[in-house]
Amino acid sequence: MRAVVQDSYGSPDDLRVQQIDRPAVGDDEVLVRVRAASVHPDVWHVVTGRPNLLRLMGSGVRRPKFRVPGTDLAGVVEATGKDATRFRPDDEVFGETLRGNSWRNGGAYAEYASVPEDVLAGKPAHVTFEQAATVPTAGYIALLNIPADRLKPGRRVLVNGAAGGVGSVTIQLAKANGAHVTAVDHTKKLDLLRVLGADDVIDYTTDDFTKDSRRYDLIVDIPGNHSFADCRRVLTPDGLYVLIGHDRFGRDGHRWLGSVPRFAKLAVQSLFVDHLRTITSAGLSKKDAMVTLAKHLEAGELTPVIDRAYPLEEAAAALHHLMDGEALGRVVLTT
Numbered sequence: 001m002r003a004v005v006q007d008s009y010g011s012p013d014d015l016r017v018q019q020i021d022r023p024a025v026g027d028d029e030v031l032v033r034v035r036a037a038s039v040h041p042d043v044w045h046v047v048t049g050r051p052n053l054l055r056l057m058g059s060g061v062r063r064p065k066f067r068v069p070g071t072d073l074a075g076v077v078e079a080t081g082k083d084a085t086r087f088r089p090d091d092e093v094f095g096e097t098l099r100g101n102s103w104r105n106g107g108a109y110a111e112y113a114s115v116p117e118d119v120l121a122g123k124p125a126h127v128t129f130e131q132a133a134t135v136p137t138a139g140y141i142a143l144l145n146i147p148a149d150r151l152k153p154g155r156r157v158l159v160n161g162a163a164g165g166v167g168s169v170t171i172q173l174a175k176a177n178g179a180h181v182t183a184v185d186h187t188k189k190l191d192l193l194r195v196l197g198a199d200d201v202i203d204y205t206t207d208d209f210t211k212d213s214r215r216y217d218l219i220v221d222i223p224g225n226h227s228f229a230d231c232r233r234v235l236t237p238d239g240l241y242v243l244i245g246h247d248r249f250g251r252d253g254h255r256w257l258g259s260v261p262r263f264a265k266l267a268v269q270s271l272f273v274d275h276l277r278t279i280t281s282a283g284l285s286k287k288d289a290m291v292t293l294a295k296h297l298e299a300g301e302l303t304p305v306i307d308r309a310y311p312l313e314e315a316a317a318a319l320h321h322l323m324d325g326e327a328l329g330r331v332v333l334t335t
């Protein structure tokens, strides 16, 4: 099969397409004929090997232990392992390829991938493979971090970095639950934010939401470009601040530890400060998350907007497009 392969950590430009063997199918796995795979920041982390911490988290110390990048896919079931009972050949599915953390290569950038069946869900028929492929990692991060009790009618939610993968899922889940959403991102992405359902938009290049008079019950902060102290000023008395964290493709994160020191500091502060609750749904399984996300897709409450699809051979260009911040919607590879 054709697959993107990565033999060392470094530039996306080192990625290339090779013919390799189809992956073996484990007993509880499903072989998926991949139709689309998502290009998102965690893929960049593993391709570059940054922060270095990820190399100790199962990705491979000197070089990637698993050669084929990509963690999110949508496709068609080709075959099933002997203990896999949830899907049959020809079922259309989407999901993550990894049970654990997404800081390692998951094999999605290939014509075929073997995936544990419990991290897949059925793809709703009206949703395209490209759309479905963009949802798993971003959707899981959103569900894991965002307290459901804050996404209620009358609640005011601010999403900072709202046009990206996690932000666009967050806007739509908040709107589906009746919350009022203020979305912050770059000038060129404001129309996209309105399409996604934002009630108000703020251009971060000209306005600073932390200096505004508006108050929020929940701030979901993806880039983390303001301090918690600044964000706290615009929270309601029982408002909550949730940091998702983004290394801005190496520009902001610590070379060895990425955003981990900042999360550690917030975790300690959360013992004393009511406005902080770090991981809110730590027990959420990927299986439950994918089922929940499939329901939102089915109901039309979650509609991913695709900016551009690239062939496998242009994986490097697709990653550069993501890193440039030019994408107006999600970026995918198609096989």
Ligand SMILES: NC(=O)c1ccc[n+]([C@@H]2O[C@H](COP(=O)([O-])OP(=O)(O)OC[C@H]3O[C@@H](n4cnc5c(N)ncnc54)[C@H](OP(=O)(O)O)[C@@H]3O)[C@@H](O)[C@H]2O)c1
Pocket: 040, 041, 042, 138, 141, 144, 145, 160, 161, 162, 163, 164, 165, 166, 167, 184, 185, 186, 189, 204, 222, 223, 225, 243, 244, 245, 246, 247, 248, 324, 325, 326
């Ligand atoms: N917390 C967790 O549980 C967890 C778990 C796994 C992964 N993560 C991390 O979560 C992140 C997910 O990000 P994503 O997929 O949403 O990223 P993304 O698609 O790259 O989106 C980030 C958005 O933030 C915008 N942005 C950049 N600087 C900004 C600023 N100063 N103010 C407002 N918006 C700004 C970007 O726009 P421009 O670039 O055009 O400015 C972009 O639209 C990744 O970094 C991933 O590593 C978190």
